[in-house]
Amino acid sequence: MTDVDVLVAGAGPIGLTAAIELRRRGVAVRIVDPLLEPPQYAKAVGVQPRTLEVFEGMGVLREILDAGIEMRGQIVFVNGAESGRIDLELPTDIPFRFHSIPQYETERVLRERLADFGTTIERGVRVTGFEQDADQVTITLESSDGTEDVHAGYLIGCDGAHSIVRKTLGLTFEGGAFDEQYMLGDVAVDWSQPRGYGVRSMHQTDGTTDDLLVCIPLPGHGRYRMSMLVPDELAAPPPTAGDGIAHGFEGPRAPELSHIQAVVDRLSPEPATVSDMRWSSVFRISHRIVDSYGRGRVFVAGDAAHIHPPTGAQGMNTGIQDAHNLAWKVALAVEGVAADTLLASYDAERRPVGEEVVGRTVQSAREGIGADSSDPSHIMRREAQLLISYAGSPIVDTTVDGPGPVPGERAPDAYGLSRDVINFPIRLFSLLDRRRHTALLYADESAGPADVVTAEALAERISAAAHGQLDVYLVASPEAQVGSTVLPLVRDADGLFAAAYHPRGGTVYVVRPDGYLGYRGPSDDPDAATKHLGATFA
Numbered sequence: 001m002t003d004v005d006v007l008v009a010g011a012g013p014i015g016l017t018a019a020i021e022l023r024r025r026g027v028a029v030r031i032v033d034p035l036l037e038p039p040q041y042a043k044a045v046g047v048q049p050r051t052l053e054v055f056e057g058m059g060v061l062r063e064i065l066d067a068g069i070e071m072r073g074q075i076v077f078v079n080g081a082e083s084g085r086i087d088l089e090l091p092t093d094i095p096f097r098f099h100s101i102p103q104y105e106t107e108r109v110l111r112e113r114l115a116d117f118g119t120t121i122e123r124g125v126r127v128t129g130f131e132q133d134a135d136q137v138t139i140t141l142e143s144s145d146g147t148e149d150v151h152a153g154y155l156i157g158c159d160g161a162h163s164i165v166r167k168t169l170g171l172t173f174e175g176g177a178f179d180e181q182y183m184l185g186d187v188a189v190d191w192s193q194p195r196g197y198g199v200r201s202m203h204q205t206d207g208t209t210d211d212l213l214v215c216i217p218l219p220g221h222g223r224y225r226m227s228m229l230v231p232d233e234l235a236a237p238p239p240t241a242g243d244g245i246a247h248g249f250e251g252p253r254a255p256e257l258s259h260i261q262a263v264v265d266r267l268s269p270e271p272a273t274v275s276d277m278r279w280s281s282v283f284r285i286s287h288r289i290v291d292s293y294g295r296g297r298v299f300v301a302g303d304a305a306h307i308h309p310p311t312g313a314q315g316m317n318t319g320i321q322d323a324h325n326l327a328w329k330v331a332l333a334v335e336g337v338a339a340d341t342l343l344a345s346y347d348a349e350r351r352p353v354g355e356e357v358v359g360r361t362v363q364s365a366r367e368g369i370g371a372d373s374s375d376p377s378h379i380m381r382r383e384a385q386l387l388i389s390y391a392g393s394p395i396v397d398t399t400v401d402g403p404g405p406v407p408g409e410r411a412p413d414a415y416g417l418s419r420d421v422i423n424f425p426i427r428l429f430s431l432l433d434r435r436r437h438t439a440l441l442y443a444d445e446s447a448g449p450a451d452v453v454t455a456e457a458l459a460e461r462i463s464a465a466a467h468g469q470l471d472v473y474l475v476a477s478p479e480a481q482v483g484s485t486v487l488p489l490v491r492d493a494d495g496l497f498a499a500a501y502h503p504r505g506g507t508v509y510v511v512r513p514d515g516y517l518g519y520r521g522p523s524d525d526p527d528a529a530t531k532h533l534g535a536t537f538a
Contacts, residue, residue, distance in 0.1 A: 002136050004030045005334045007152040009165050011035075011121040013044070013103065014302030014319040015158035016110035020058055021327030023117035025435055027334050030150070031119065032141060034126035038111070041279045042102035042186040042225045045216050046071060046313025050385035050410070052096035053515060054324050057434030063109040068101030069219045072196035077269045078204055090380060093500065095413050095429065098384070100196075100217055102186070102225070103316065127164050130155060130298065137297050154330050155298045158323065161286070163304035169295055175288030175358070178309070181230040183255040185280040188222045189215070189264070191272040199224075201267040213267040226274070228263040230255075234282055255280040285309050287362045289354050293347040299326055306354040308361040317385055318357050321514075322350050328435070328513040337467045337538050341394050349390040386410060390516060395535040397519045397528075404502030404520065411509070411517045412501065416494025417475075428497060429515075431490065437470040437536075438511045441487070441523050442503040445479035451506055452485050454524055458508065459487055461526050465533040470510075 006022055008015045011033035019031045047055075047064065055061045076084040088098045111121065128147070130139040137155045141148045157165025166173065193199055196217055203211035215224040234253050257277045264274055289306045293299060302319025326346045332338035381387050391398050391408035398407050405412055414428040432438050439462055441455045452474070459472040474487040475497055482489060492498055501509060506523035510532065519532040 002151045002153050004028050004150065004152050006030075006154045006156060006330060007032070007127075007137070007139055007150055008156045008158060009033075009127045009163075010158035010160060010302075010304070011038070011107075011111075011123075012158065012160070012302070013106050013110060013316055014323045015156070016107065016114055017054075017058070017320045018156050018158060018301065018323035018327050019119060020110060020114050020117070021324060022331055023114065023119055024058070025328065025331035025335075027331050029119055030122065030152075031114070032122045032125040032127065034124065036124045038104065038107055040104045041184075041281065042104065042218060043184070044103045044106075044310070044313065044316035045100050045218060045225050046317070047099040047101055047106070048313065048317045048383070048385045049090060049094055049096045049098060050388070051317045051320055052099060053429070054320060056095075056429070057432070057515065058113065060109050060113050063112070064101060064106065065099065067105040067109060067219065068099050069217060070196050071098040071100040071198070071217065072194075074198040074200055075193065075269075077199070077201040077267075079202075080269065082269070088380065090384060091377075093412060093414075094384070094386065095427070100219075102218055105219075106316075127155075127157075127159065129164070129168055132296050132298055153297065153334055156323075156326065156330070157298065157300040157304045158302050158319070159304055161288075161303045161307050163300060165298065166290060166300050166304050169298050169300070171290040171292055171295075171300065173288045173290055175286060175307070177284065177286040181235055181282060181284055182227050183230050183234060183259065183280065183282050185226050185255055185257075185260045185274075186218065186278040187224060187226055187257070187260060187274040188220070188276040189224055189226075189268075189272050189274050190222060191268065191270050193269070199269065201269060203267060211263075211267060213263050226260055226264075228260070228267075230282055231259060231262070234259065236282065253282070255282065287358050289351070289358050293322075293351050293354075294343070299330075299346060301326060301350075305351075306358055308358040311361045314357050314361055314383075314385070318354065321353075321385065321388075324514050325350055332469075332537070337469070339395075339534060339536055339538050342536055345390075345393050345395045349393045352392070353388055395518065396516075397521070397532040397535075400520050402502065402504065405500070405517050407517045407520055409517055411511045411515055414492075414497040414500045416492075416496045418491045418493040419489060425493065426490075431471075431473055432511060432515070433471055433513075434515075435513055437466055437513060437518070437533075439470055439472045439529075440501075440509040440511065441472065441474050442492075442497070442501070442507045442509070443474060443476040443480040443482060444498075444503060444505055445477050447476065447480040447482065447506065449481070449483050451523075452482055452487075454506070456486060458523055458526050458529065462508075462510075462529050462533060465530045466537050469537075470533075 005028040008031040073087040125143040139150045199215040201213045202209045287308045301322035396408040508523045510519040
């Protein structure tokens with residue numbers, strides 16, 4: 001008999017995402033964190049377009065946008081002269097652009113969303129160990145009140161680079177560390193650089209960078225998170241105690257405003273004064289990844305699973321998407337309707353993503369973002385995390401050919417749809433519940449009443465295969481003779497759904513709760529669609 005369905009260790013952005021996504025599906029959750037107060041630092045500040053899609057589904061998009069500013073690009077200076085400018089632009093088929101928000105604000109928004117479900121963080125409580133069997137995980141918690149054993153159906157470790165969950169699970173965490181130390185500061189600066197643009201200013205000798213200032217814009221008048229190399233007086237030796245992982249904040253002294261001003265004096269593209277420092281720290285960077293994202297009923301996500309340089313703002317975003325991928329699967333398992341293969345798909349899908357991000361950010365830290373590609377559009381979509389693919393996943397059917405999104409890829413949005421009652425065009429994403437699967441049955445201009453009967457029969461069958469946890473929409477071309485149907489009908493009034501999905505005749509698309517396409521096939525082959533759902537649902 002379990003005390004709670006899921007225990008989440010760690011209340012940073014990744015743990016909060018996991019808890020919210022579980023609570024949205026009615027799962028009983030406890031979330032614990034050893035910190036007595038939430039940290040007030042601007043550590044991770046970049047939110048990628050794909051993560052904004054996740055936040056939209058979680059119901060926090062407005063609050064996230066209100067608390068940040070658009071990240072419009074970066075201006076690069078070398079030895080005082082502008083050497084390049086990057087504009088962060090994406091095509092209009094992508095709903096969102098790049099966003100900058102301090103991590104403490106992201107966490108605040110997520111905490112408030114979690115509180116909407118009646119769940120609060122248990123602070124000053126840490127996981128010290130656990131044991132698991134086929135039926136549950138017995139977790140030992142420690143607080144100022146003593147120790148407590150909790151019986152949970154599942155344990156999710158979002159407890160950072162020094163994760164107790166990862167260590168207790170016996171996962172390896174192979175990698176290395178960078179020799180350089182850096183310092184961060186959340187400050188205001190009185191220069192005239194354009195709002196929303198980051199500044200990367202370097203001093204180079206014979207083509208080698210020997211001094212560096214990176215400034216990421218934050219909301220507020222002239223506010224930036226600045227990072228730079230550590231001066232000798234603040235440098236700390238590598239850790240020799242504990243787990244020996246040199247990653248994150250450390251050092252006996254936090255930088256003072258004068259330390260940051262000294263770097264700005266050397267490297268700023270114009271004379272400038274920094275002020276109003278809210279927070280500062282010295283930090284180190286490592287690159288490591290686990291050999292598995294979970295075993296049995298215990299999983300890891302975020303920094304507990306992968307750490308790497310902050311180049312391209314990939315870390316927090318990758319971790320949030322880890323939790324987003326895992327939570328809907330665990331929720332189905334808690335409900336007892338998950339196929340035996342479903343939870344194993346978390347490692348199969350997310351660990352290759354983590355490996356790619358670790359490798360790419362290490363290369364970007366040494367050579368610059370995009371050094372491995374000459375295609376600016378590809379680089380931009382990749383950094384926006386729009387090119388992630390689960391094509392090798394055991395729960396994705398990739399036996400398709402021809403144009404259009406391949407199962408395992410992000411399902412594209414489409415604009416210009418219409419339906420009864422609504423007087424204005426709608427987006428495809430507005431149809432997605434984001435807690436359940438969605439099937440889109442497309443009817444082209446040749447469709448008639450017989451095709452509608454076939455679609456309705458398919459809808460009934462796949463809904464049953466998904467234990468009722470699947471919404472079905474009939475998406476019809478403007479010329480399709482649909483007639484009367486019991487299915488919710490949406491018209492592809494502007495033809496943009498067809499342009500994005502390239503349907504051929506009657507086609508069914510199954511979109512997963514995390515917004516990835518799980519299946520694409522002909523709507524007159526119900527056996528294939530049902531077989532696909534059998535890899536997810538019992």
